Amino acid sequence: MLSLGHESLAPYSGAGEDGQPLYRLPSPAGRRIPFLAYAEGAYLGGLVAQLLRQSTEAPPLEAIYETDMAEGLKAMALEGLGLAFLPASSVRKERRAGRLLPATEDEDWRLAMEIRLYRERPQGSRHAKPAAQALWDLLASG
Numbered sequence: 025m026l027s028l029g030h031e032s033l034a035p036y037s038g039a040g041e042d043g044q045p046l047y048r049l050p051s052p053a054g055r056r057i058p059f060l061a062y063a064e065g066a067y068l069g070g071l072v073a074q075l076l077r078q079s080t081e082a083p084p085l086e087a088i089y090e091t092d093m094a095e096g097l098k099a100m101a102l103e104g105l106g107l108a109f110l111p112a113s114s115v116r117k118e119r120r121a122g123r124l125l126p127a128t129e130d131e132d133w134r135l136a137m138e139i140r141l142y143r144e145r146p147q148g149s150r151h152a153k154p155a156a157q158a159l160w161d162l163l164a165s166g
Contacts, residue, residue: 026160028163036109046104058086059087060097061085074135
């Protein structure tokens with residue numbers, strides 16, 4: 025196993041004309057929040073579900089769209105259609121442009137992830153393919 029880095033997952037919203045997030049956590053006055061969700065079985069969806077289960081107060085999220093892909097959720101959030109939990113690296117450009125904003129300042133809604141690379145170790149008469157071994161060695165040295 026190699027650790028390649030770290031990433032965070034947090035809720036983001038499109039920006040309104042006033043430069044503020046269209047949707048926030050917690051929701052003002054308990055208003056329902058359109059939720060752009062990961063489809064069942066999506067890895068990031070499991071992480072979001074874990075965050076929601078750990079919440080002391082479940083936010084009034086109403087799932088209006090589902091997909092396996094963070095990029096699909098980001099596109100919908102950019103259109104102002106709801107709140108989406110997205111990896112920080114996927115929203116860097118949109119945040120700099122002020123088009124996507126954090127939906128909360130509460131760190132309890134942010135999840136830190138470690139990015140890991142795994143491989144099956146060659147055993148006995150089976151040897152790693154040279155190109156695969158070279159890539160592994162390069163990543164391990166960096």
